[in-house]
Amino acid sequence: MEIIFKNVSADFKIGPIRSPFVLHSVNMIINSGAFTAVVGHTGAGKSSLLKAMNGLLIPTEGKVIVGNMIIDAKKNKKDLKAIRQKVGMIFQFPESQLFAETVEKDICFGPINFGVPIKQAKEITRRVIKMVGLDSEILTKSPFSLSGGQKRRVAIAGVLAMEPDVLILDEPGAGLDPQGKKEILTLLKKWNQDRGLTTVLVTHDMNDVALYAEDVIIMEKGRVVVQDETRKVFSNNELLNQYSLDVPDARRLQQKIEDVSGLKFPHVCLSVEELADALIEADVL
Numbered sequence: 001m002e003i004i005f006k007n008v009s010a011d012f013k014i015g016p017i018r019s020p021f022v023l024h025s026v027n028m029i030i031n032s033g034a035f036t037a038v039v040g041h042t043g044a045g046k047s048s049l050l051k052a053m054n055g056l057l058i059p060t061e062g063k064v065i066v067g068n069m070i071i072d073a074k075k076n077k078k079d080l081k082a083i084r085q086k087v088g089m090i091f092q093f094p095e096s097q098l099f100a101e102t103v104e105k106d107i108c109f110g111p112i113n114f115g116v117p118i119k120q121a122k123e124i125t126r127r128v129i130k131m132v133g134l135d136s137e138i139l140t141k142s143p144f145s146l147s148g149g150q151k152r153r154v155a156i157a158g159v160l161a162m163e164p165d166v167l168i169l170d171e172p173g174a175g176l177d178p179q180g181k182k183e184i185l186t187l188l189k190k191w192n193q194d195r196g197l198t199t200v201l202v203t204h205d206m207n208d209v210a211l212y213a214e215d216v217i218i219m220e221k222g223r224v225v226v227q228d229e230t231r232k233v234f235s236n237n238e239l240l241n242q243y244s245l246d247v248p249d250a251r252r253l254q255q256k257i258e259d260v261s262g263l264k265f266p267h268v269c270l271s272v273e274e275l276a277d278a279l280i281e282a283d284v285l
């Protein structure tokens with residue numbers, strides 16, 4: 001499912017005060033089946049951009065089009081329900097929203113709330129718990145008895161149970177150990193590749209951007225200032241300096257090798273594997 005922003009501006013109104021720099025005239029298209037990373041400094045508007053994709057933040061101007069659904073200032077609450085089903089949002093620390101006595105009840109809650117019969121909701125639950133790499137035995141446990149990584153997976157399973165076409169995630173690896181984070185991101189990439197699930201990921205970690213995302217959106221002060229292929233973004237030093245963006249570790253090491261040896265690699269390496277191949281090709285090992 002494609003996501004289109006047409007001249008979208010939005011702000012948070014607290015009483016008479018409007019919060020500036022939330023979203024400003026955002027124009028962009030995220031293609032169906034894309035895996036896009038959203039980066040930018042704190043307060044740049046990344047979370048707000050995600051919220052605008054599923055109607056948690058309504059534009060004051062312009063419109064967001066998701067598939068054949070439109071979110072604009074005129075949208076009424078009822079229509080937003082369909083959008084929230086199609087666009088699954090995983091917040092930062094989603095496990096804080098687990099609430100039911102058992103994992104099964106927690107995951108079933110969404111589908112049942114959307115009118116899916118209980119028997120079918122339970123079937124969906126069995127399917128999604130497998131998708132997130134957990135054993136079905138966990139379904140009878142209390143979500144609060146699980147480890148941090150398991151809770152995160154259960155929370156993600158709850159969103160998958162709604163059978164969304166788009167998955168938007170705000171720092172899904174935050175607070176997990178490196179292995180747990182890698183496993184979650186690998187799962188996301190797999191669903192994206194196997195099921196064509198359009199995926200939009202907010203992250204501060206440029207290694208994750210390099211390893212998982214095909215495209216990057218850079219935000220600054222509520223604006224989308226860059227949208228381009230990941231490799232192109234990390235090949236453009238001027239741009240990286242302009243927005244003071246970090247580079248992935250493999251790229252940093254590659255630059256060091258270039259500086260020290262005078263060697264010039266033909267292309268930018270985004271992973272350790274790519275760098276190893278480039279070194280073998282350059283015959284320096």
Ligand SMILES: Nc1ncnc2c1ncn2[C@@H]1O[C@H](COP(=O)(O)OP(=O)(O)OP(=O)(O)O)[C@@H](O)[C@H]1O
Nearest residue numbers: 012019020021022041042043044045046047048049
């Ligand atoms: N609920 C809210 N009420 C009022 N203002 C808000 C609210 N949420 C965000 N803002 C403001 O909107 C702007 C963008 O915030 P947003 O949370 O989208 O940034 P972000 O890029 O996700 O930052 P971070 O990297 O810290 O998560 C900030 O200026 C922030 O103060």
Ligand SMILES: [Mg+2]
Nearest residue numbers: 046047048170
């Ligand atoms: Mg945020």
